[in-house]
Amino acid sequence: MILFDKVWFSYGTRQVLKDLSFSIEFKEKVAILGGSGEGKTTILKLIVGLIKPDSGKITIEGEDITNKTEDELRGVRMKFSIVFQEGALFDSLNVKENVAFCLREYTKMSEDETDKRVRELLQIVGVEEAIELMPEELSGGMHRRVSIARSLAACEPKMFLYDEPTSGLDPINADNICKLILELSAPPSPPLSKGGIKGGGRGFIIVTHKVFDAMKVADRFMFLKDGMIIFDGNKGELINTTIPEIQLFMVELNLKPL
Amino acid sequence: MGQGRQDSQYLAKMKKVKIKELISGLQDFYLLSLRGLVGIIRKPFYLKDTIEQMDYAGAGTFLIIFLVSLFVGMALSLQLSAELSRLGLKMYTGMIVGISVIRELGPVVAALVFAGRVGAGMASELGSMVLGHQVDTLRVFGVDPIKKLVTPRILSSLLMLPALTIIGDAVSLFGGYYIAVFVSHQSSTFYWSSIREVLTFENVFAGAVKPFIFGYLIACICCYTGLSTKGGAIGLRRSTTRAVVTSIIMIIVSDFILTRILLYALGFPV
Numbered sequence: 006m007i008l009f010d011k012v013w014f015s016y017g018t019r020q021v022l023k024d025l026s027f028s029i030e031f032k033e034k035v036a037i038l039g040g041s042g043e044g045k046t047t048i049l050k051l052i053v054g055l056i057k058p059d060s061g062k063i064t065i066e067g068e069d070i071t072n073k074t075e076d077e078l079r080g081v082r083m084k085f086s087i088v089f090q091e092g093a094l095f096d097s098l099n100v101k102e103n104v105a106f107c108l109r110e111y112t113k114m115s116e117d118e119t120d121k122r123v124r125e126l127l128q129i130v131g132v133e134e135a136i137e138l139m140p141e142e143l144s145g146g147m148h149r150r151v152s153i154a155r156s157l158a159a160c161e162p163k164m165f166l167y168d169e170p171t172s173g174l175d176p177i178n179a180d181n182i183c184k185l186i187l188e189l190s191a192p193p194s195p196p197l198s199k200g201g202i203k204g205g206g207r208g209f210i211i212v213t214h215k216v217f218d219a220m221k222v223a224d225r226f227m228f229l230k231d232g233m234i235i236f237d238g239n240k241g242e243l244i245n246t247t248i249p250e251i252q253l254f255m256v257e258l259n260l261k262p263l
Numbered sequence: 264m265g266q267g268r269q270d271s272q273y274l275a276k277m278k279k280v281k282i283k284e285l286i287s288g289l290q291d292f293y294l295l296s297l298r299g300l301v302g303i304i305r306k307p308f309y310l311k312d313t314i315e316q317m318d319y320a321g322a323g324t325f326l327i328i329f330l331v332s333l334f335v336g337m338a339l340s341l342q343l344s345a346e347l348s349r350l351g352l353k354m355y356t357g358m359i360v361g362i363s364v365i366r367e368l369g370p371v372v373a374a375l376v377f378a379g380r381v382g383a384g385m386a387s388e389l390g391s392m393v394l395g396h397q398v399d400t401l402r403v404f405g406v407d408p409i410k411k412l413v414t415p416r417i418l419s420s421l422l423m424l425p426a427l428t429i430i431g432d433a434v435s436l437f438g439g440y441y442i443a444v445f446v447s448h449q450s451s452t453f454y455w456s457s458i459r460e461v462l463t464f465e466n467v468f469a470g471a472v473k474p475f476i477f478g479y480l481i482a483c484i485c486c487y488t489g490l491s492t493k494g495g496a497i498g499l500r501r502s503t504t505r506a507v508v509t510s511i512i513m514i515i516v517s518d519f520i521l522t523r524i525l526l527y528a529l530g531f532p533v
Contacts, residue, residue, distance in 0.1 A: 018273075018280050055399050079405040087403050089396035096397070097315075107404050159404050168396075 012061035036219035039229030086162035092152035146178035302414030316419035332431035336438025357457035386506035389489025424478035
């Protein structure tokens with residue numbers, strides 16, 4: 006379980022998160038919504054210890070990670086598979102080298118085994134044909150898929166963290182990414198299970214400002230405004246909310262009239 | 264009245280934050296410089312990354328250093344020939360060109376060119392990696408960004424800048440030779456014999472130490488500035504400019520300090 010206890014965070018003089026408290030189970034499918042600069046990505050970075058809170062406590066499976074060093078955080082980070090905004094693929098490496106990055110770094114796999122594993126992962130995310138391409142040759146959707154494959158190669162995650170996975174994508178590609186997110190978190194069932202990755206019943210946290218995409222994949226929704234969570238509920242509660250800021254988000258997506 | 268008090272409170276808070284940022288920035292810089300250097304002798308070694316950086320820093324900068332050094336040597340020889348002719352001391356052109364290039368101009372010119380080309384490249388590449396979350400990705404994967412990104416750049420600068428300086432020195436001396444012999448009509452033999460005279464251990468040592476220090480400084484400053492990039496394209500422009508400007512200032516300042524120390528240590532009378 007991820008637990009935020011009275012977390013405050015600021016970038017210089019700009020207070021981003023104010024007294025934030027919530028808990029998320031690893032099996033939950035959560036969407037954190039909010040406008041740009043509201044601190045959605047900051048929450049993901051805090052979960053994996055990339056940044057430290059000004060005050061408050063963050064606990065992962067009962068382990069306080071607030072003051073852990075980089076080495077100590079490695080074990081915590083291995084519990085998550087994080088996909089950053091726009092993929093964050095290494096520019097100087099091609100798709101195969103990107104996906105193989107952690108395999109080469111941490112395993113003693115032979116070149117043939119690595120190649121086989123990379124192809125398997127790329128097949129799972131549906132971009133096997135892009136194996137020799139460089140990141141700049143990939144479309145936005147392919148970028149995200151390769152990034153997901155790379156994060157899967159890194160570890161056997163307990164939870165996926167997606168940072169704006171559909172931003173900048175056309176509706177069809179965005180829909181495909183949403184389907185992939187759901188497939189990767191589907192309950193365990195033999196036909197879906199490939200290499201122990203697809204369909205592990207693992208939960209995810211998706212941070213996005215696209216309510217429409219979030220609704221396709223998540224069961225629980227949190228809405229960030231001015232560094233605080235102003236809404237935490239399920240799909241039905243979100244649709245029927247009377248909170249004006251959220252209603253405005255829904256209107257923009259033609260989901261709900263004013 | 265209330266607004267004024269709020270403003271002054273805000274300014275005081277800003278000042279506090281800035282001072283805190285400055286102190287933690289200095290601490291981060293020293294840690295990066297130290298850990299980057301220690302990384303050379305500690306596993307894991309990123310040989311492929313180091314070779315790539317050496318290629319970028321060395322082969323890619325060679326032509327620029329060649330051209331700049333050639334014209335610096337020629338201009339220096341021209342100026343000296345003109346001034347020394349008036350005093351009837353034209354035969355000292357080679358000696359003064361030799362001392363100036365080996366001890367001072369060669370290392371400084373090579374370092375300035377290196378900072379402008381390689382340093383700017385380091386800062387902008389690392390900056391764009393930070394903005395594209397590639398550095399965060401490395402950290403999530405348990406890879407130390409200092410070992411993976413900074414150490415290869417420090418090592419390549421430590422190896423390549425001295426090599427480029429030696430080439431630059433030689434090219435400058437040939438540039439000086441061309442002007443002294445073919446323009447100022449001095450004796451070729453005398454020019455080279457006076458160069459040989461100044462190639463003493465003290466002079467060569469004084470010129471050889473500097474590129475290592477400059478290379479280390481450039482790599483540390485540019486890596487640190489690149490890794491602290493914030494704020495999109497404008498932030499990237501700002502950090503690249505800051506990296507080059509800070510490197511140039513530090514080269515000039517450290518050159519003076521090193522010259523003072525080396526002259527004292529090598530027993531030159533001042």
